[in-house]
Amino acid sequence: MTPTRRIAPDDPAREDVRALLEEHLRDMHAQSPAESVHALDVSRLKRPDITFWTVREGDTLLACGALRELDPAHGEIKSMRTPHARRRCGAGRAMLEHLIAVARQRGYRRLSLETGSTAAFEPAHRLYASAGFVPCGPFGDYRPDPHSVFMTLAL
Structure with missing residues (x-):
């Protein structure tokens, strides 16, 4: 019997999730200068304005993502990540669709979202664009940064 894929709230401090988030932070620092890295560590993902989920198949972690409430009408996607070994299995798209659905349910x-601007981020840009996100200017506390791409989706 094949395990069922599920998306559920999760603890960013859980061992396998922590490892994925550490991979994410290492990759972000390898691609962008420190002042341009906006990825959140485990403690910041536990803030009350952030909800965190994972995609799992059985016990296997396939992706993670978070939704931060900027204000009652505006949410931000944070910490979208798929492990390198699990890319191209549809888990990232499933997480993105889940985050969009939750944002709609919340009435945003x-x-x-903010992501990097180098070629390494092109797959992310394509994923977000395929879901209807378009380029925008900085939002929230962000400032213009040549290492950042800002995108938004009207809901």
């Missing part, structure tokens, strides 16, 4: 009128 806009969902935004």
